[in-house]
Amino acid sequence: MVIVIAIGIAVFMTYQQPKALPGNAYANPPMDAMGMMHFHPSLTLVVDGKPAPVPAQIGIDPTMWQNHSLDLYGMKGMAPLHTHDTSGTIHVESYANRYYTFGQLLDIWGLDLSAYKQVTVTVNGQPVSDYQNYVLNDGDKIILSFNTK
Numbered sequence: 001m002v003i004v005i006a007i008g009i010a011v012f013m014t015y016q017q018p019k020a021l022p023g024n025a026y027a028n029p030p031m032d033a034m035g036m037m038h039f040h041p042s043l044t045l046v047v048d049g050k051p052a053p054v055p056a057q058i059g060i061d062p063t064m065w066q067n068h069s070l071d072l073y074g075m076k077g078m079a080p081l082h083t084h085d086t087s088g089t090i091h092v093e094s095y096a097n098r099y100y101t102f103g104q105l106l107d108i109w110g111l112d113l114s115a116y117k118q119v120t121v122t123v124n125g126q127p128v129s130d131y132q133n134y135v136l137n138d139g140d141k142i143i144l145s146f147n148t149k
């Protein structure tokens with residue numbers, strides 16, 4: 001009887017393990033063929049009132065990979081938040097289902113917005129004041145504007 005219960009608990013725990021805790025993981029996130037959580041918000045940059053390209057290779061090129069605290073969740077050679085080109089497509093590509101925030105992207109990038117003025121962020125047209133903690137979602141259209149002077 002004890003053994004049956006022990007096995008039952010073990011099976012239950014194994015079954016539960018891949019499920020994320022409520023509040024810090026996505027419900028049914030897009031997955032890719034490699035079994036990674038993989039989806040794409042987009043970022044538009046507006047600097048001094050003019051559209052500016054989002055750098056390529058954020059989270060890949062060492063000069064645009066300033067924070068390594070999340071590296072264990074990404075593929076080798078890539079942070080779990082990265083860009084490949086200047087289109088503004090953000091790749092969220094992670095072995096673990098866990099929330100990723102806009103602030104984490106900024107940390108990886110090394111973009112310190114405290115250096116700029118009139119920083120505003122909208123997501124899908126809605127202003128977001130606590131943008132550092134904004135949780136990224138597939139298809140989000142994020143606009144980051146700031147002034148350099």
Ligand SMILES: [Cu+2]
Binds near residue numbers: 038039091092093
């Ligand atoms: Cu991708």
